[in-house]
Amino acid sequence: xxxxxxxxxxxxxxxxxxxxxxxxxxxxxxxxxxxxxxxxxxxxxxxxxxxxxxxxxxxxxxxxxxxxxxxxxxxxxxxxxxxxxxxxxxxxxxxxxxxxxxxxxxxxxxxxxxxxxxxxxxxxxxxxxxxxxxxxxxxxxxxxxxxxxxxxxxxxxxxxxxxxxxxxxxxxxxxxxxxxxxxxxxxxxxxxxxxxxxxxxxxxxxxxxxxxxxxxxxxxxxxxxxxxxxxxxxxxxxxxxxxxxxxxxxxxxxxxxxxxxxxxxxxxxxxxxxxxxxxxxxxxxxxxxxxxxxxxxxxxxxxxxxxxxxxxxxxxxxxxxxxxxxxxxxxxxxxxxxxxxxxxxxxxxxxxxxxxxxxxxxxxxxxxxxxxxxxxxxxxxxxxxxxxxxxxxxxxxxxxxxxxxxxxxxxxxxxxxxxxxxxx
Amino acid sequence: xxxxxxxxxxxxxxxxxxxxxxxxxxxxxxxxxxxxxxxxxxxxxxxxxxxxxxxxxxxxxxxxxxxxxxxxxxxxxxxxxxxxxxxxxxxxxxxxxxxxxxxxxxxxxxxxxxxxxxxxxxxxxxxxxxxxxxxxxxxxxxxxxxxxxxxxxxxxxxxxxxxxxxxxxxxxxxxxxxxxxxxxxxxxxxxxxxxxxxxxxxxxxxxxxxxxxxxxxxxxxxxxxxxxxxxxxxxxxxxxxxxxxxxxxxxxxxxxxxxxxxxxxxxxxxxxxxxxxxxxxxxxxxxxxxxxxxxxxxxxxxxxxxxxx
Numbered sequence: 259x260x261x262x263x264x265x266x267x268x269x270x271x272x273x274x275x276x277x278x279x280x281x282x283x284x285x286x287x288x289x290x291x292x293x294x295x296x297x298x299x300x301x302x303x304x305x306x307x308x309x310x311x312x313x314x315x316x317x318x319x320x321x322x323x324x325x326x327x328x329x330x331x332x333x334x335x336x337x338x339x340x341x342x343x344x345x346x347x348x349x350x351x352x353x354x355x356x357x358x359x360x361x362x363x364x365x366x367x368x369x370x371x372x373x374x375x376x377x378x379x380x381x382x383x384x385x386x387x388x389x390x391x392x393x394x395x396x397x398x399x400x401x402x403x404x405x406x407x408x409x410x411x412x413x414x415x416x417x418x419x420x421x422x423x424x425x426x427x428x429x430x431x432x433x434x435x436x437x438x439x440x441x442x443x444x445x446x447x448x449x450x451x452x453x454x455x456x457x458x459x460x461x462x463x464x465x466x467x468x469x470x471x472x473x474x475x476x477x478x479x480x481x482x483x484x485x486x487x488x489x490x491x492x493x494x495x496x497x498x499x500x501x502x503x504x505x506x507x508x509x510x511x512x513x514x515x516x517x518x519x520x521x522x523x524x525x526x527x528x529x530x531x532x533x534x535x536x537x538x539x540x541x542x543x544x545x546x547x548x549x550x551x552x553x554x555x556x557x558x559x560x561x562x563x564x565x566x567x568x569x570x571x572x573x574x575x576x577x578x579x580x581x582x583x584x585x586x587x588x589x590x591x592x593x594x595x596x597x598x599x600x601x602x603x604x605x606x607x608x609x610x611x612x613x614x615x616x617x618x619x620x621x622x623x624x625x626x627x628x629x630x631x632x633x634x635x636x637x638x639x640x641x642x643x644x645x646x647x648x649x650x651x652x653x654x655x656x657x658x659x660x661x662x663x664x665x666x667x668x669x670x671x672x673x674x675x676x677x678x679x680x681x682x
Numbered sequence: 683x684x685x686x687x688x689x690x691x692x693x694x695x696x697x698x699x700x701x702x703x704x705x706x707x708x709x710x711x712x713x714x715x716x717x718x719x720x721x722x723x724x725x726x727x728x729x730x731x732x733x734x735x736x737x738x739x740x741x742x743x744x745x746x747x748x749x750x751x752x753x754x755x756x757x758x759x760x761x762x763x764x765x766x767x768x769x770x771x772x773x774x775x776x777x778x779x780x781x782x783x784x785x786x787x788x789x790x791x792x793x794x795x796x797x798x799x800x801x802x803x804x805x806x807x808x809x810x811x812x813x814x815x816x817x818x819x820x821x822x823x824x825x826x827x828x829x830x831x832x833x834x835x836x837x838x839x840x841x842x843x844x845x846x847x848x849x850x851x852x853x854x855x856x857x858x859x860x861x862x863x864x865x866x867x868x869x870x871x872x873x874x875x876x877x878x879x880x881x882x883x884x885x886x887x888x889x890x891x892x893x894x895x896x897x898x899x900x901x902x903x904x905x906x907x908x909x910x911x912x913x914x915x916x917x918x919x920x921x922x923x924x925x926x927x928x929x930x931x932x933x934x935x936x937x938x939x940x941x942x943x944x945x946x947x948x949x950x951x952x953x954x955x956x957x958x959x960x961x962x963x964x965x966x967x968x969x970x971x972x973x974x975x976x977x978x979x980x981x982x983x984x985x986x987x988x989x990x991x
Contacts, residue, residue, distance in 0.1 A: 267691040334845065336826040337819045339872050346691040348870055360847060367849040477688040491704040496737040504736055511733070513701045513851075541700075542732035552689055554700035554733070567708045591847045605852055608708060666852045673856040675846045 265341065266477045271350040271365040271398075273389035274375030279406045283375065283447040284338060284351055285315075287469075290454035293340040335365045345473055358385075359392065359624060359638035363589045363678055366396035367664070371475050373402045373468070378411045378444070382424045387432075388624045394434045395587060395640070395680065397660055400475050401440045404468065408460065409446040415462045418444045432627065441471055479660055484551070485576040486517030487654075487662050489607035490569045494556065509540065509556040510565055515607065515661035517573070518550040519557070524574040527565050528652045533574060534559040568609035570652045570662075578662060580650040583616065585682045587656075588635070588643045592669065592676035596635035602676070606651045606665040613667070616644035635677075642682070656680035692882060695875055699726070699867035700733040701851060702830060706812055706865045707733075707740040709855040713812035713865070716801075717743040717770070719751075719759030719888055720937045722816030725876055726867060727766065728883050741814070742769040746800050748793035749776045750939045753913055758888040773804040790918065792942035802838045805862055812855060812863040820872045830869045836860040873935075877960050881953045893933045893951040899925040904944045905932060912940070 274280035287293075306315045338349040350365035352358075366372065372393040376386055393401060403425055411417045422442045429435035444463050445452040451459050454469045466474070494509035519525075523536045538558040539546040549555045557571060565571075572578060584604075590596055596615070604613040620629040621641035635641050656663030667677030689697065703726075706713050715730065717723045730739050743763055747756070763770035775793050778784040778800045786796075805813065819826045829845050831853045846854055855863045868876070880887065898905050899921050908921045918940055921927055932945035933956075950956045 265691045266688050267694045334827045334842070337870070338826065339820050339870070341872070341874065346872075346875070364847050364849050368851075491701070491708045492734075492740075494734065494737040501736075507736060509737075511704055513697060513704075542735045550687075550689075552694060552697055554697040554704070605854065607852075608705075660850070664850045664852065666847075666849060666854065668854055668856065673854070673858065675848070675854045678847070678849045 265344055265346050267346045267348070268371065268472060268475060268477050269348045269350065269369050270371035270373065270472065270475075271352055271362075271369040272373045272375065273352065273362060273393065274373075274406075275385055278375040278377050279447045280351070280375055283373070283404070283406065283445075283453070284349060286447050286450055286453050287349075288338065288340050290450060291340045291342055291469075335361050342469070342473065345477075347472065358388070359589060359640065360591045362389065362392045363396055363591075366393055366398055367678070369398050370477065370479050371400040371402065371472070372398045373404050376403060376405050376421060376425070378405050378407045378417055378421065381421050382428060384625045386425070387428060387627070390429060390434055391432060391622075391624055391627060392640075394432060394438065397656060397680070399438060399479065399481075401434070401438050402468070402471055403440060403442045405442065405444045406447055408444045408451060409449055413444075413446075413451075413459045415444075415460075418442075418463075441466075443468055443471065478551070480516075484516035484659055485578070485654070486519050486523075486573045487515040487578070487607075487659065488512050488519065488557065488571040489515060489609065490565055490567055490571065491608050493566055506562075507558075508562065509558055510571060511554075511556045512571075512608070513554045514549050514551055516551050516659055517576075518548060519573070520548040525559065525571050526574045526577055527559075527563055528570045528572060528577065529580045529650050530564075530569070532561075532563045532565075534561040534563055536560075568607075570607065570609075572652070578652045578654050580652050582647045582650050583644065584647065584651065584653060584665075584679075585642065585644045586665070586679040587682065588641055588667070588680075589678045590635040590637055590639045590641070590676065591678060592674060593637050594669070594672075594676065595637075596677065598634065601670065603668040603670055604645060604647065604651070604665050604679070605668060606653065607662060609649070609651060610668075611647045611649035611651060613645045613647050616646050618643050643679070645679075653681050655682060692875065692879055695868070695871055696729065696732070696879070698851075698870065699729045702853070702865060702867040703730055703733040703814065705831075705853050706814055706855065706863075709853070710812040710863065712808070712810050713741040713814060714744045714771070714808065714810045715739070715741050715814040716816070717745055717759065717763070718816075718937070719745070719755040719762070720816070721876055721880060721887055721891060722818065722868060724762070724885055724887060725871075725879055725883075726814065726816050727762065728879075728885055729867060731766070739766075739768050742771055744771040744773065744804060744813075746797045746804065747772050747774040747776075748797060748939050749774055749914075750793050750912065750918065750941055752888070752890050752937060752940060753911060754890050755888045755937050756913060758886075762886075771804070771808070773800050773807075775800045778803060790941060792939050794939045794942060798838065805838070810862060811857055812865055814865045814867065816868055817864075817866050818871050818873075818876075819869050828866065828869070830866055831855050832864045832866065833857070834862050834864060838862075840864075874957070874960050877953065877957045881957055887953075888937065890934045890937060890945075891956070893931050893949045895929055896932050896945065897927050898930050898932065898945070899927055901925065905930070905947065906944060907932075907940070910940050 272280050336351045340347050352361045352365035374389050405421050451457045452467050490510045490512050492511040496504045526533050537560045539549050540556040598615040602613050604611050619642040621632045621639050654662040663681045665679045666675050669676045775796050784796045784799050829848045897908050908919045909917045910919050933948040934945045950959045
């Protein structure tokens with residue numbers, strides 16, 4: 259491990275069920291990148307021994323909560339970290355069993371790459387289809403199909419090629435192959451073949467190792483030029499300051515959700531439509547000339563404009579639509595079903611609006627991908643839903659812009675987050 | 683821009699943390715920033731400066747003082763709050779003991795877990811609806827599953843099986859009266875990230891993070907600091923009969939209750955040496971140094987369910 263500061267950062271997720279060797283894969287990545295320290299290793303060695311295992315079970319590294327250990331299951335998305343010296347990684351580890359859809363959508367929402375695990379003995383299964391569909395729906399740009407447990411099929415190339423062909427056929431059918439970058443890799447997470455080291459069991463495979471793929475994957479969510487979107491989080495007006503220079507200071511604080519901005523650019527503040535120019539860009543007391551996607555900044559404008567949290571600053575030349583009706587793919591997250599009669603809160607960027615359900619066009623069976631008519635939505639359902647909004651929202655389609663195409667649904671009485679939406 | 687240059691990992695982590703702090707300010711009516719004088723909360727203070735200057739912080743700072751702190755850290759805490767010109771609230775476990783809400787089994791037992799009681803009392807006293815803390819997901823396995831905005835009920839309890847889903851960067855900090863949110867802006871940072879950030883931002887730290895000479899004994903296989911003077915002048919951590927006092931060069935990787943935080947042997951006397959040491963260490967941050975996490979496999983999880991941050 260080096261100590262340099264200019265590493266890039268990649269967020270990825272792993273999809274697979276208990277038996278696919280997902281925990282072993284993560285454990286192996288952490289172990290082979292020397293992330294696991296001696297005391298942790300001693301702990302899992304002790305636990306492995308207690309459970310009567312001969313070798314150290316690396317999957318125990320992802321063991322989490324007491325309740326999970328008692329029940330031998332994984333309850334929730336866990337986040338893990340490792341670094342290679344050139345890149346820092348954040349893994350979202352989503353369990354594959356029940357509540358899978360909710361957990362997978364949660365993990366996918368911040369991931370730029372998904373590793374989809376397939377058991378080489380079993381090939382493309384229903385759950386592979388489900389994981390792939392969800393990764394596609396939530397717009398993960400890079401997919402790695404990892405054909406695992408190759409050691410259990412004698413590292414047979416024909417088995418791997420068959421699974422690869424099956425997957426490509428299926429991915430083409432759902433539009434995934436056309437829309438995303440898909441890579442295939444044979445591996446044995448248990449032995450460590452093709453994760454960090456190639457080892458010598460699969461000389462027929464000359465492609466990249468898993469770590470090579472991770473190191474080379476683009477860190478940015480989108481490679482395309484995106485429009486500038488700046489939802490205002492907080493307005494800074496330090497009028498009680500002893501410094502008279504600050505009496506007229508009015509800073510609009512937020513994160514550049516997409517695109518870039520420079521001092522002098524013409525901007526429009528939505529939904530009111532006021533126009534102005536960027537006077538200054540600051541981070542704390544530091545002055546910048548430009549700012550880009552994912553930077554948290556403070557914008558100062560030439561004109562005094564009444565702007566508050568929930569407004570959005572955009573470039574005048576590329577303003578989004580302000581709409582009071584949206585169509586979206588919704589994943590229902592709550593044990594309380596969606597009730598079409600109720601009013602919900604939609605939170606989109608830094609803005610909230612009351613919302614009523616217009617209609618539920620259909621829900622999708624995530625296993626067969628069939629569309630079915632439905633009157634309500636239960637936990638883990640995915641459906642196409644239209645909403646009527648009390649306040650206008652400034653939206654782009656989720657396909658075009660992840661930040662301004664996504665929203666969550668909040669139940670006003672419990673305050674719980676009950677749904678996740680992606681605007682069509 | 684035609685080609686995008688992604689942010690470096692430190693810039694990305696910084697931008698994410700600033701975004702989280704501003705969401706707290708935008709969504710919560712009465713938040714507070716928990717500040718102990720430790721390295722993680724010092725990073726959060728720098729992030730808050732970047733998030734809110736030239737304005738004041740939209741929240742006060744608060745320390746839950748166990749009365750078992752290293753004096754250097756307490757002095758540093760007060761000095762830093764004064765330099766920033768921000769309001770510092772201190773509530774102490776010893777006041778809860780006087781009120782009878784904290785009852786110790788033995789007079790010198792570790793007081794970390796009792797902080798939960800004092801914290802909940804302070805939340806009620808001031809009506810805070812959100813506490814910002816410096817916890818990180820890499821510290822401990824129970825924390826690996828914690829949300830960035832983590833909901834607590836009226837009793838301050840964390841229910842790990844029933845957390846609010848958290849998607850994209852759309853945080854939900856809505857609460858009813860009496861409930862609160864714990865917000866963790868540096869959830870995605872590792873110990874290494876923290877040290878790299880301290881180095882890049884040239885942050886000052888309490889002196890006990892750096893190599894210094896200290897009297898210690900070996901107790902239960904750990905280095906145990908002895909005869910530590912408290913603010914009251916009292917000497918705490920008396921050696922037991924038969925223990926040999928050794929004067930050694932050590933530093934602390936975490937700072938907390940004097941009775942349960944152990945130093946490590948080190949000659950790292952500046953931040954860049956600590957960065958190198960962090961990169962090459964073979965022991966986790968809490969592994970050798972937090973004696974209270976070792977009670978059982980689930981001790982952190984248990985404390986968090988009871989209202990600990």
